[in-house]
Amino acid sequence: AGLGTDGAIDRSAMDRQWVEVLVDCSGTQGLYTYALPPDLAVRVGDILSVPFGTQQVGAIAVRLLDTRPTELAADQIRSVDAIVSAGFFPASYWALLNQVAQYYHTSLMQVVKVALPPGLLARSQRRIRFLNDEKTPLTAAARHILELLKASKTKDYSWQFVQRQVQGAHRGLQELLKQNLVESYLEPPATMRPKLRQAVTLISTEGQLSERYREILEVLKRQGGEMWMTDLLQLCRTTTPTLRKLEQQGCLILQPREILRAEGLPEVGEEGAKSLTADQAAALQQVQQATGFTQILLHGVTGSGKTEVYLQAIAPILQQGRSALVLVPEIGLTPQLTDRFRARFGDQVCVYHSALSDGERFDTWRQMLSGSPQVAIGTRSAIFAPLPSLGLIILDEEHDSSFKQDQPAPCYHARTVAQWRATLEACPLILGSATPSLESWVTSHQEVAQSQYVSLPKRILNRPMPKIEVVDMRQELRDRNGSIFSRSLQTALHHLKETEQQGLLFIHRRGHSTFVSCRSCGYVMECPNCDVSLSFHHTHENAKPRLRCHYCNHVQNQPPHCPSCGSPYFKQFGSGTQRVMQELERQFPDLTAIRFDSDTTRAKGSHRALLTQFSDRKADLLVGTQMLTKGIDLPQVTLVGVISADGLLNLADFRASERAFQTLVQVAGRAGRGEEPGRVILQTYSPDHPVIGAVQRQQYEPFVAAELKQRQELQYPPYGQLVLFRISGGNAVAVQKAAERVAVELSKSTQYAVLGPAPATILRVAQRYRWQILLKFPSHDGSKVPNLADLRSLCGSTVSLTIDVDPMNLM
Numbered sequence: 001a002g003l004g005t006d007g008a009i010d011r012s013a014m015d016r017q018w019v020e021v022l023v024d025c026s027g028t029q030g031l032y033t034y035a036l037p038p039d040l041a042v043r044v045g046d047i048l049s050v051p052f053g054t055q056q057v058g059a060i061a062v063r064l065l066d067t068r069p070t071e072l073a074a075d076q077i078r079s080v081d082a083i084v085s086a087g088f089f090p091a092s093y094w095a096l097l098n099q100v101a102q103y104y105h106t107s108l109m110q111v112v113k114v115a116l117p118p119g120l121l122a123r124s125q126r127r128i129r130f131l132n133d134e135k136t137p138l139t140a141a142a143r144h145i146l147e148l149l150k151a152s153k154t155k156d157y158s159w160q161f162v163q164r165q166v167q168g169a170h171r172g173l174q175e176l177l178k179q180n181l182v183e184s185y186l187e188p189p190a191t192m193r194p195k196l197r198q199a200v201t202l203i204s205t206e207g208q209l210s211e212r213y214r215e216i217l218e219v220l221k222r223q224g225g226e227m228w229m230t231d232l233l234q235l236c237r238t239t240t241p242t243l244r245k246l247e248q249q250g251c252l253i254l255q256p257r258e259i260l261r262a263e264g265l266p267e268v269g270e271e272g273a274k275s276l277t278a279d280q281a282a283a284l285q286q287v288q289q290a291t292g293f294t295q296i297l298l299h300g301v302t303g304s305g306k307t308e309v310y311l312q313a314i315a316p317i318l319q320q321g322r323s324a325l326v327l328v329p330e331i332g333l334t335p336q337l338t339d340r341f342r343a344r345f346g347d348q349v350c351v352y353h354s355a356l357s358d359g360e361r362f363d364t365w366r367q368m369l370s371g372s373p374q375v376a377i378g379t380r381s382a383i384f385a386p387l388p389s390l391g392l393i394i395l396d397e398e399h400d401s402s403f404k405q406d407q408p409a410p411c412y413h414a415r416t417v418a419q420w421r422a423t424l425e426a427c428p429l430i431l432g433s434a435t436p437s438l439e440s441w442v443t444s445h446q447e448v449a450q451s452q453y454v455s456l457p458k459r460i461l462n463r464p465m466p467k468i469e470v471v472d473m474r475q476e477l478r479d480r481n482g483s484i485f486s487r488s489l490q491t492a493l494h495h496l497k498e499t500e501q502q503g504l505l506f507i508h509r510r511g512h513s514t515f516v517s518c519r520s521c522g523y524v525m526e527c528p529n530c531d532v533s534l535s536f537h538h539t540h541e542n543a544k545p546r547l548r549c550h551y552c553n554h555v556q557n558q559p560p561h562c563p564s565c566g567s568p569y570f571k572q573f574g575s576g577t578q579r580v581m582q583e584l585e586r587q588f589p590d591l592t593a594i595r596f597d598s599d600t601t602r603a604k605g606s607h608r609a610l611l612t613q614f615s616d617r618k619a620d621l622l623v624g625t626q627m628l629t630k631g632i633d634l635p636q637v638t639l640v641g642v643i644s645a646d647g648l649l650n651l652a653d654f655r656a657s658e659r660a661f662q663t664l665v666q667v668a669g670r671a672g673r674g675e676e677p678g679r680v681i682l683q684t685y686s687p688d689h690p691v692i693g694a695v696q697r698q699q700y701e702p703f704v705a706a707e708l709k710q711r712q713e714l715q716y717p718p719y720g721q722l723v724l725f726r727i728s729g730g731n732a733v734a735v736q737k738a739a740e741r742v743a744v745e746l747s748k749s750t751q752y753a754v755l756g757p758a759p760a761t762i763l764r765v766a767q768r769y770r771w772q773i774l775l776k777f778p779s780h781d782g783s784k785v786p787n788l789a790d791l792r793s794l795c796g797s798t799v800s801l802t803i804d805v806d807p808m809n810l811m
């Protein structure tokens with residue numbers, strides 16, 4: 001049975017005598033049963049205060065029970081103390097969280113922690129407040145607590161303080177709670193407490209009032225009869241005591257009002273709906289005709305106007321009094337998108353992501369819970385936004401790998417969770433992309449009513465797709481151009497300055513994971529057993545560099561010369577933004593460039609600041625990494641230069657081609673979105689690589705067809721399913737031995753193939769050695785993994801084992 005999908009209007013709740021709760025206490029897992037006092041109408045999703053050991057802790061009501069669990073005697077069961085916060089979760093939510101916990105093999109509490117604002121449970125303080133004086137004789141401890149509370153100025157103490165002061169505090173408290181003499185409540189940490197601000201409301205302008213008083217009331221009246229006190233004080237140059245006097249006269253009321261903390265976003269102008277193109281209108285119609293759960297893949301080329309379709313699909317949902325959820329890869333990268341939503345829907349837009357402060361997150365969370373119709377925009381974890389009545393879910397750039405959480409558990413994919421959530425809410429799910437993931441492509445072409453495919457094959461106003469020119473960097477070298485800029489790109493950069501246009505330079509940079517290739521012939525070292533390139537490893541300064549396969553653990557030395565042509569220019573590959581900035585300065589001193597990567601965008605709001613600088617034409621070029629590919633709309637950009645596509649083409653992952661294609665098409669798609677046509681210069685040492693050809697032709701379907709054929713042959717997703725085990729610990733030998741034992745155990749089943757054990761790309765991270773084992777199921781059977789507890793017992797106490805279902809990052 002699902003976990004308490006009843007809840008909201010459960011009339012029988014009053015008859016239930018027991019409740020199962022999740023306890024927020026480190027080291028505890030699973031559910032605990034408590035008795036319900038007859039007068040406590042607990043509902044599923046309430047936050048409760050319960051005794052646990054010698055403590056009193058926060059807990060979440062998960063399921064109400066009619067009968068007492070047989071394994072527990074009545075006197076073994078303790079009672080719930082109090083409801084701390086009622087209705088903290090929408091009803092259908094529990095089914096969702098439970099599904100996530102089951103599918104990803106994690107505890108429900110771990111899932112709850114992703115879903116809740118951080119620290120809400122763990123950092124909240126249990127407090128005791130005086131309510132009534134004693135009517136009946138009390139035990140010594142109870143009386144002591146009561147006296148203590150009564151003597152306090154606020155008639156209220158933290159439970160910790162009471163415990164320190166009173167012997168036998170726990171029993172005493174039980175007694176007081178039972179008699180309703182005190183209440184126990186959970187106070188969120190200071191950063192999460194509601195923020196209050198004094199407001200002034202006009203009541204009357206009548207009465208014998210001095211000229212000065214009359215003036216103040218006139219000002220208040222002109223401002224609509226209601227103002228923040230600070231504003232009124234400033235406007236009238238008056239003081240708080242004056243306002244208090246007016247309050248005593250019955251002319252106005254001063255009262256604190258809760259204000260919602262939200263990220264201070266700049267004002268945006270209002271914007272009406274655009275008149276749709278025929279393609280957009282057809283797409284919108286298909287969304288609006290969907291009844292119940294329907295997954296719609298909106299496949300629109302870059303600049304085809306997908307966002308406008310989202311906006312117009314959301315508008316009627318809000319009018320019906322329901323809410324919409326929009327997920328984007330990285331909120332910092334898309335201030336433009338949130339601005340567009342705010343221009344259309346104003347205050348109904350709320351933004352929820354990890355860069356918010358705890359207070360902002362908590363307030364946004366409660367605002368979402370209020371049930372008023374709104375559009376929540378957020379990153380991965382916003383899929384758990386507690387919107388009670390969802391009418392639509394949208395995943396923009398659905399192919400983006402940031403929707404998958406690699407660690408810590410639960411290693412969920414927001415797209416998978418979105419599918420479950422949309423099913424539970426019986427609402428449509430739009431997956432938008434110019435380069436859909438193969439998973440979504442395959443699903444949307446199934447012959448079932450719940451999956452649909454819609455395409456926007458052309459850019460808005462028939463603007464042309466950018467022209468893509470592939471430059472063979474081997475030829476540049478032969479022609480004695482040693483610069484990181486090809487001659488073609490150099491000419492284009494000179495031209496940029498003359499025509500006062502703007503450009504982007506894209507660099508692919510991926511930490512330590514690099515492949516080895518020949519600068520002369522483009523040859524790339526590959527694994528003899530697997531269809532992936534070998535990775536370059538340099539574990540520490542004095543060690544010999546080695547090449548390694550991450551699928552089968554084949555290891556070899558790096559040859560000094562190219563095995564194909566004998567060239568000595570045979571090295572690992574990598575070129576960062578910094579180096580490109582230096583080269584620009586040296587070769588093009590006239591051009592100004594803004595660096596846009598994880599180093600320069602660390603501060604809050606810096607994405608927005610840099611993009612604004614660029615839009616204001618304070619620079620000719622934007623130089624950056626992956627971030628440039630994610631949905632940025634800069635209509636004035638006409639030139640896109642890809643410094644080198646090679647780092648992308650040769651990642652040691654079966655998704656390497658798919659990712660390379662997606663990234664290159666997305667980055668090319670930044671060119672020519674405005675009135676001027678765009679041009680892309682794509683530099684590579686492997687111009688014959690199939691991905692390069694596919695990108696140049698900008699044809700998604702033939703590329704995908706070929707790629708899917710391979711996946712099917714090798715039983716990789718979306719046909720087969722993968723489950724990854726990560727094994728790690730501080731001792732290299734212990735970790736390797738544990739990984740070997742686990743692999744032997746896993747090999748006893750014939751339901752899947754076992755690949756590995758093999759060390760992770762970066763073997764040691766934060767003093768931990770990491771190994772992995774990959775299971776390959778011929779179909780979607782990933783739930784059939786051996787019991788995790790059994791596998792963990794094979795690892796011993798110093799080695800940990802985690803599981804990643806449907807892993808996206810195999811390195």
Ligand code: ADP
Nearest residue numbers: 274275276277302303304305306307308460633
């Ligand atoms: P996508 O998300 O598909 O890459 P966008 O939604 O960003 O594309 O649209 C590209 C540009 O076209 C934006 O500047 C947008 O304002 C504009 N646009 C979208 N739809 C229309 C329309 N129906 N009429 C005119 N301009 C439009």
Ligand code: ZN
Nearest residue numbers: 518521562565
């Ligand atoms: Zn060579």
Ligand code: ZN
Nearest residue numbers: 527530549552
């Ligand atoms: Zn291999």
